[in-house]
Structure formats: C-alpha cells, structure tokens
Amino acid sequence: MGAETVHALREVSLEIQRGEYVAIMGPSGSGKSTLMNLLGCLDTPTSGSYELNGTHVSEMDDNQLAEIRNREIGFVFQTFNLLPRSDALRNVELPLIYAGVSAAERRQIALETLSSVGLGDRIHHKPTEMSGGQRQRVAVARALSNKPSILLADEPTGNLDSKTGAEILALFNELSKKGHTIIVVTHEEAVARHARRIIRLLDGLIASDEKTGA
Amino acid sequence: MNFFTELREGLSISWGAIRANKLRSILTTLGIVIGIVTVTLMGTAIEGLNGAFLRSISFIGADVLYVDRMSWFISSEKEWIESLKHPGISLGQVDQLEKQLTLASAIAPSASTQLQVKYDKRHANNVQIIGTTEQFLATSGVSIMEGHFLSELDSDNGRQVCVIGSQVATNLFPRGSALGQKISIGQRPFVVVGVLDKQGTFFGNSLDNEAIIPLTQYLAAFDHSPDLEIRVKVKNLADIENAREELDATMRRIRHLAPEDLDDFSINQQDQFITLFHRVAGTIALIGVFITGLSLFVGGIGIMNIMFVSVAERTREIGIRKAIGAKRRTILLQFLIEAASICLIGGLIGLGIAWPLTLLVQKVLPATMSPLIVGISLLVSLVTGLISGIFPAWRAARMNPVDALRNE
Numbered sequence A: 001m002g003a004e005t006v007h008a009l010r011e012v013s014l015e016i017q018r019g020e021y022v023a024i025m026g027p028s029g030s031g032k033s034t035l036m037n038l039l040g041c042l043d044t045p046t047s048g049s050y051e052l053n054g055t056h057v058s059e060m061d062d063n064q065l066a067e068i069r070n071r072e073i074g075f076v077f078q079t080f081n082l083l084p085r086s087d088a089l090r091n092v093e094l095p096l097i098y099a100g101v102s103a104a105e106r107r108q109i110a111l112e113t114l115s116s117v118g119l120g121d122r123i124h125h126k127p128t129e130m131s132g133g134q135r136q137r138v139a140v141a142r143a144l145s146n147k148p149s150i151l152l153a154d155e156p157t158g159n160l161d162s163k164t165g166a167e168i169l170a171l172f173n174e175l176s177k178k179g180h181t182i183i184v185v186t187h188e189e190a191v192a193r194h195a196r197r198i199i200r201l202l203d204g205l206i207a208s209d210e211k212t213g214a
Numbered sequence B: 001m002n003f004f005t006e007l008r009e010g011l012s013i014s015w016g017a018i019r020a021n022k023l024r025s026i027l028t029t030l031g032i033v034i035g036i037v038t039v040t041l042m043g044t045a046i047e048g049l050n051g052a053f054l055r056s057i058s059f060i061g062a063d064v065l066y067v068d069r070m071s072w073f074i075s076s077e078k079e080w081i082e083s084l085k086h087p088g089i090s091l092g093q094v095d096q097l098e099k100q101l102t103l104a105s106a107i108a109p110s111a112s113t114q115l116q117v118k119y120d121k122r123h124a125n126n127v128q129i130i131g132t133t134e135q136f137l138a139t140s141g142v143s144i145m146e147g148h149f150l151s152e153l154d155s156d157n158g159r160q161v162c163v164i165g166s167q168v169a170t171n172l173f174p175r176g177s178a179l180g181q182k183i184s185i186g187q188r189p190f191v192v193v194g195v196l197d198k199q200g201t202f203f204g205n206s207l208d209n210e211a212i213i214p215l216t217q218y219l220a221a222f223d224h225s226p227d228l229e230i231r232v233k234v235k236n237l238a239d240i241e242n243a244r245e246e247l248d249a250t251m252r253r254i255r256h257l258a259p260e261d262l263d264d265f266s267i268n269q270q271d272q273f274i275t276l277f278h279r280v281a282g283t284i285a286l287i288g289v290f291i292t293g294l295s296l297f298v299g300g301i302g303i304m305n306i307m308f309v310s311v312a313e314r315t316r317e318i319g320i321r322k323a324i325g326a327k328r329r330t331i332l333l334q335f336l337i338e339a340a341s342i343c344l345i346g347g348l349i350g351l352g353i354a355w356p357l358t359l360l361v362q363k364v365l366p367a368t369m370s371p372l373i374v375g376i377s378l379l380v381s382l383v384t385g386l387i388s389g390i391f392p393a394w395r396a397a398r399m400n401p402v403d404a405l406r407n408e
Helices: A032-039 A062-072 A088-099 A103-116 A132-145 A162-177 B003-020 B022-060 B077-084 B091-100 B136-140 B152-157 B166-172 B215-221 B237-254 B270-313 B315-324 B328-361 B371-397 B401-406
Strands: A021-025 A073-076 A150-154 A181-186 A197-202 A205-211 B064-068 B104-119 B122-132 B144-147 B161-164 B182-185 B188-196 B210-214 B229-234 B266-269
Touching (some): A021 A032, A021 A162, A032 A181, A062 B315, A073 A132, A088 A103, A088 A132, A088 B315, A132 A162, A150 A162, A162 A181, B003 B022, B022 B270, B022 B328, B091 B229, B091 B237, B104 B136, B104 B166, B104 B215, B122 B166, B122 B215, B136 B229, B152 B210, B152 B215, B161 B166, B161 B182, B182 B210, B210 B215, B237 B266, B266 B270, B270 B315, B270 B328, B315 B328, B315 B401, B328 B371
Parallel strands (some): A021 A181, A073 A150, A150 A181, B122 B210, B161 B188
Antiparallel strands (some): A197 A205, B064 B266, B104 B122, B104 B229, B161 B210
C-alpha cells in the first residue's frame, strides 16, 4: 500500500507483423501479464500507444475495446475459461453471437472450426465431459471462430499434461503455417521454443528479442 | 449484435442460469409470488366489490331522479334540522308535476310502510308495502315474473289488487301460484295480480320482500297524508342534467318558493351513491396498494439480493464474455433479463395460485380475474424485476475484464 506508483511495463517498444509466431517470456513480475492484457485490448496503457491493424486502441472506451477484442483477438487461457453450462458448439459460437452473425451461419462456422481442431465429434459435450486437452481445443476453436488478427494464448499448456500440451503446441504450429498470427505468453522454455521469435521481459523492460530456429 | 438477438440470447442464458439454480430461484420468486397473489386478489376483490355495488344499486336506475322531502345523504346536523322543516310532497304536487314536465317519460309517486302480510295460516313480517301507480313499473326497473303489474285502471279506481315480490310469494305460497289469491295486508284483503322477478338485496335488505298496491288504496287504508316520493324517469339519459334542472325549477314553482329561498325538497339520484361508493372504494384501494406494494418491495429486495449473489458468482463468466467481445449493454441486458424472468415466473406462479383463490372469493363477491388484472400483475412483476435487477446488472456490466477473469 505504498504511495509509490509501480509501472509494470516501461519503455516497451514492440512491433509484431501479421503471420508471426511470437512467444513472450519472463518470470512472474516481469510484466508479461500486463503486456498480454494490453495486446489483448483488455486494458489500455496509462501512457504510450498501441496500434492494432491500423487502429489506435490506446484511447478507446470499454465498448469499443469489446468490439475490437471480438473482431481482432482470439484468447486462449491457461484455465480454458469455457462457459461450463454451454456445450462445445455454443462456446465456439459465442464470439459469433457477439459479432451479430446469424444463427445458421454461426453454427456452420462453429462446426467447421471445431472439426479443424479435431473435435468434430464432440460438439455437444459440455466442458465437464471433456478432457483438459479437448477443452483447450474448444478454447482454440472459440478463439479462431471469428477469424481474429491475433491468437493470444496465455500459458496455454499450463494446465495440461506434457502429452496433451504437445498436441496443443502442434496445433499452434499448424495454425501458424496456415498464416495465423500467434502470440504465446509463457514462462516455459519448451513452449516458447515452438515460436519463431521470443521476446524476453525482465522488470518491465524488454531484455531480449530474438528469432529462433523454429 | 442487434437488440432482438441480444434479447433472445439473454433469455436463453438466464433460462440456463435459473435452471442451474432451481431451488434458489424458487425461493427467490417466493416473495414475488406472494406479492402477485396479493395484487391479484386485491384487484379482484376491488373489482368484485365495485361490480357487486353497481349491481345492487342498479335498481335505483341511472335515468331516474327521486324527489324527496329530504336528501338521501345528510352531511351535518344543521342540514338535518333544516330538512325536518321541509313540508311533505302531496299528491296535488305530483299531478302538477305530471302536467308541467317535458323531459320525463314516467312519473311515479310512491309511499311506503312496513306491515305484516297474511294468507291462510301463513304470514310474512315486515313486508315493504308500496303504494304507487302503474308508472312505477317504468321508473323502478322491476319486472314481472307472473301475471301483470298494476294497470292504469287499477291505480285510478283504487282496486284492491297487489303485486308481490318473489320472497313474499315463496313465503306465502310455497306450493302453487299466488295469482288470483286473496291475501291480507294490514287486515285488508288484496287480490294478487302479479309476482315480481327476484331483485336481490341492497345493503343486506331484501328487495323482494315487498307488496305493491295502488296509491289510492294505500292512502285510504294506511296513511291519509303521507310523505310522497316521486320517481321521475327521464326520456334520455344523456339529458339527465337538463331534466334535473327542469325538475328543480318546476318543483320550486309548484311549492311556491321565492327566488331567494333554498329548495325545501331534495332531488336524489344514483350518481350520489356511486360518488360516495367511489370515495370509500378509493380508500380501500389505496390501503390495498400500500399493502401489496410493501410485499412486492420485500420481494424485490430478495430478487436484488440474489442477483448480486448471482453476479458475484459469475464474475469469471462475465470476464470471459467481456474478453470475447460482450459489450456493457449485452451484460447489463443479460442480468436484467434474468431478474425480469425470475419475477415473471413468480408472477405466473402467483396468478396460478390466485386463480383458485379468486374462485373462493367468488362465493362472496361477484369477483372475476379479469384480463386487465392479469395484465397488471404481469406488468408489475416485470417492472419489479427490472427495478431490482438494474443495480446488480449495472455492477456486472461495469466489471473490468482483467479483474473479472482473475476471479476464482
């Protein structure tokens, strides 16, 4: 409760191109969550600016941010964050509902997206009836259903065993090859190494930004 | 996303939420159920009371003016003492009135008293004996079940005939017809020429315990200088105010009142009863609204409370929805719809409970659960839901997605 203001991020200057597969790494307290919230348009910076796809996001209000998130960002969370009472299909339809897509069309899109992550036969299962890996696939399908500019994953394998974790990362590789822009926030080297670029944060500053051989 | 989709989406989400918490939802609606039962019963009772009253005073007739020595409603002792000085209305005045009134379709003078009526060994007590003319049929709204009413000849010639109310008929002639039988009214014989249809009661007094005889007979037998009441039926109900003025002016002339004198008679009509009744009914309704308002208020607080709980429980869901693109309005609407749905369901349950209770009330009052009351009840429950849901919903809508997602 000190009077001192803590800036989670300072002087971070970053540019990510369409189609890149980027990992953001750093120990806890390094500011990677804050960076993710900013990139995901969940939060706006106290100072500085963020331009996404030619749109200045930094000065937007709540509702405009919601719209941008809906259109441009697909989130994949460590804890999946699916709606527990809705089945897979409905979870995947959710972004489309908020985008105002008609019922028939969104069902079509959701079905396609679910089968593209390998869950075409699980569409009416609720999250509680699925394994962790399957849940995370539903979450990826949900993130992709609105064809966002960025797939933003926060520790996507953190709650999965190593085998299913590897499956999800393989899915990411596949999506990246198809041209999706992917940003993975993680503290695991093994996860980060799948990306083609790794940005390391330390104490709110970018410590390094390098290409990998992946 | 357009409003209609949001509405449908909100409905489906809230339906899921309500079903997921069945017991809680039921307990929460209880307050609203009780409130709506009270609203409905109160409304039904007031409507019933209204209907019962209007029906019971319908015998007075909306288009009939009553000229009496005294007003039906005396509001002060002074007025009472003043009206005691009024001279009675005489038959001569009735005759003059008949000649001078232009807006009246029937004029019937009447006088009444209570006497015992006998037939053979059977008797009926406290029968209202009304002496009047054949015009009474038009001014009083009575109808004949059997036989005929007093004819003009009967009343002009003072024949010893009578028309009896249905209660008198059943009392004296439990078997067989009363027509043509000779009954004794206050020791005098009268032949029954007609029996009236049942009229019901007025403030607990039976209107069917009566016997109508020609006024001339009445005057000769029971009262030589009675205080007459004159019933004036107007030709056209729309014209009743003019008719009243004409009646007033004519009566003043007939009774030789100077312009500065106050009326020494009173013109009464059904309206006065209705006005008085509405004043009483208005007070009852006001108390009713207060009581129902109180129970709905308590119910509404229950809803608000559970909605705050619901919002807190679903903080994470709200965070997910916001992250995925739900706007404030969407979240607000979702929780508003949930609150409104709970209340509407409560309203429907309330109506379901009130319905059989109304049937019970029907045994006492002519109460029906009208579509208007059903509509009002549902509207009230909807509004209660919206009002008690707005604060919790607003709290949900304003949540910061980052904090909401972090919530465990």
